[in-house]
Amino acid sequence: MADQITGSEQAIEQAIQRARDAVAHEAWADAYAVLRDLDPEQLSPDDLAGLADAAWWTSRVEESTAARTKAYSGYVAAGAGRQAGFMAWMLFYEYHLASRTAAAAGWLRRARQHLGSEPECVEQCYLAWVEAEEAQQRGAFDDAMSSARRMADIARRCGSPDLLAMSAQAQASVLMDQGRIAGGLALLDDAMCSAMAGELSSFFTGWIYCLGLQQCMASADLGRAVEWTDAAMAWCASMPEENNFRGLCRVHRVEVLELSGDWPRAATEAVLTCEELLPYEARMAAEAFYLTGGIQRRRGELAAAEAAYERAHELGRDPQPGLALLRLAQGKADSSAAALRLALAAENGGGPGRLERCRLLAAQVEVSLAVGQLDQARTAADELDSTARDWQQRRESESTVLHAIAAAAGGAVAFADRDLEGALPLLRRALSLWLELGVPYEAAQVRMTLASADRAAGDDEGARLELRAAQAVFERLGAVPDARRAAALLSAGHDRLPGELTGRETQVLRLVAAGRTNRSIASELVISEHTVARHLNNIFAKLGVSSRAAATAYAFTHGLA
Numbered sequence: 001m002a003d004q005i006t007g008s009e010q011a012i013e014q015a016i017q018r019a020r021d022a023v024a025h026e027a028w029a030d031a032y033a034v035l036r037d038l039d040p041e042q043l044s045p046d047d048l049a050g051l052a053d054a055a056w057w058t059s060r061v062e063e064s065t066a067a068r069t070k071a072y073s074g075y076v077a078a079g080a081g082r083q084a085g086f087m088a089w090m091l092f093y094e095y096h097l098a099s100r101t102a103a104a105a106g107w108l109r110r111a112r113q114h115l116g117s118e119p120e121c122v123e124q125c126y127l128a129w130v131e132a133e134e135a136q137q138r139g140a141f142d143d144a145m146s147s148a149r150r151m152a153d154i155a156r157r158c159g160s161p162d163l164l165a166m167s168a169q170a171q172a173s174v175l176m177d178q179g180r181i182a183g184g185l186a187l188l189d190d191a192m193c194s195a196m197a198g199e200l201s202s203f204f205t206g207w208i209y210c211l212g213l214q215q216c217m218a219s220a221d222l223g224r225a226v227e228w229t230d231a232a233m234a235w236c237a238s239m240p241e242e243n244n245f246r247g248l249c250r251v252h253r254v255e256v257l258e259l260s261g262d263w264p265r266a267a268t269e270a271v272l273t274c275e276e277l278l279p280y281e282a283r284m285a286a287e288a289f290y291l292t293g294g295i296q297r298r299r300g301e302l303a304a305a306e307a308a309y310e311r312a313h314e315l316g317r318d319p320q321p322g323l324a325l326l327r328l329a330q331g332k333a334d335s336s337a338a339a340l341r342l343a344l345a346a347e348n349g350g351g352p353g354r355l356e357r358c359r360l361l362a363a364q365v366e367v368s369l370a371v372g373q374l375d376q377a378r379t380a381a382d383e384l385d386s387t388a389r390d391w392q393q394r395r396e397s398e399s400t401v402l403h404a405i406a407a408a409a410g411g412a413v414a415f416a417d418r419d420l421e422g423a424l425p426l427l428r429r430a431l432s433l434w435l436e437l438g439v440p441y442e443a444a445q446v447r448m449t450l451a452s453a454d455r456a457a458g459d460d461e462g463a464r465l466e467l468r469a470a471q472a473v474f475e476r477l478g479a480v481p482d483a484r485r486a487a488a489l490l491s492a493g494h495d496r497l498p499g500e501l502t503g504r505e506t507q508v509l510r511l512v513a514a515g516r517t518n519r520s521i522a523s524e525l526v527i528s529e530h531t532v533a534r535h536l537n538n539i540f541a542k543l544g545v546s547s548r549a550a551a552t553a554y555a556f557t558h559g560l561a
Helices: 002-024 028-035 045-057 061-077 081-097 101-116 124-137 141-158 161-177 181-196 202-218 222-237 244-260 263-277 282-299 302-314 322-329 333-346 351-370 374-395 401-416 420-437 440-456 460-477 480-492 503-513 518-525 529-543 548-557
Strands: none
Touching: 002 028, 002 045, 028 045, 045 061, 045 081, 061 081, 081 101, 081 124, 101 124, 124 141, 124 161, 141 161, 161 181, 161 202, 181 202, 181 222, 181 374, 202 222, 202 244, 202 351, 222 244, 244 263, 244 282, 263 282, 282 302, 282 322, 282 480, 302 322, 322 333, 322 351, 333 351, 333 518, 351 374, 351 401, 351 548, 374 401, 401 420, 401 440, 401 548, 420 440, 440 460, 440 480, 440 548, 460 480, 480 529, 503 518, 503 529, 503 548, 518 529, 529 548
């Protein structure tokens, strides 16, 4: 009997040793497979912490939290204050990510209790980091920077490259939130280089990539986002297939692919992202659904796009401005305009929300021009221009996504206002920026407006060149409605006369030029709003214009108003 017990104990010890070796080599799936089958009472606090890490890396978040809680209790019982404090902080972080704020707050208090009385140790970096984030959230930037630098000092003295890199990221976040974008990006580059060079542990490598990519996109730096996303995904490919960082980084990969025009890969990656992040990272999964909706909307798959936007909304992501643009495509311009007004009223535009507000404003320009509200479109375009000028000083660059958005909006409004001298330089600037940034769909959209402006200026050859270039891009992307519109304009020829409109189309155009809404036109002509929208689509195609305001300009130019 004694020999049997000894043999059993030896088998357990051998299993634990195999698991420890797997943890040391970050073979997380192997470590999890061994540790999950052992009685927790047979495991030391360190082994339980290893089980928690192995469960986390293999996307078993609830099991990770349970094992980490047991590890915490074991460290407390052993009087290991530093280790207990670190486990408490990790539990705070996991509950914080899960939006369980009460539990997160409780574990943070415990972490502070354990670590506050300890001599200086590397674990205190985590407390300084939280203090930096808390101060940053309340706008106390000097306090936030002081805490982030204290984190760096502790990490340096304690010899932790992981937390030193994270302190650089924390300082970058504070600077960027203050609007000191260039300085923040410089620090961010340093932290990201540490990750790419393999100087950090796997956990911190993934952490730096995820946070850094978020900040790249928030700062409208598409170039950095492309570069770092490629590096992040290459790193993810070397890690366990189920690791959580893969899904988090992939969200940004989807956004980069969507902007770059690789819509098939973006859609495929979005599906994988949702599978990887649900149900533990619902907010990030929501972003993938939103991006999917945008691709489907541009492809003309309107029902699928609506479902994607609804799913994003269910998971906590505001579906604007994508949903408003979908409503416009569905002929529901009034609903679209109302939704954008509400979204803009709720969005203050500060800090990380700057790019999102600019996207809302760009959508408002498009929708306002579609419903003939030129003053509202001009107000939105003016705010975009002001934001771009301010961003130029903060970012020390005039070639960002924000500048392209602002130039395109300003050009569209100037053209709608029949100011060709103002419109053409802005539209050409927008086209140049979108091409430089590698964003083909937006470049093609600008070409459509530029073609109308060229034609109005008498440059029919220039208009045809822009339309052909736009059509080629739309066809390559699979943007079916836009490709059909470009093809219709090209096949119509460049000498289209006003008389080629039908009588009903001429009536509708005159009422549009008078500033009437679709509802008002439908009432006067005793037809449905849907029929009005159909007439407008035909008018746009025949006249070679891309907006209601441009059709109005055409009507005045050709004596139809």
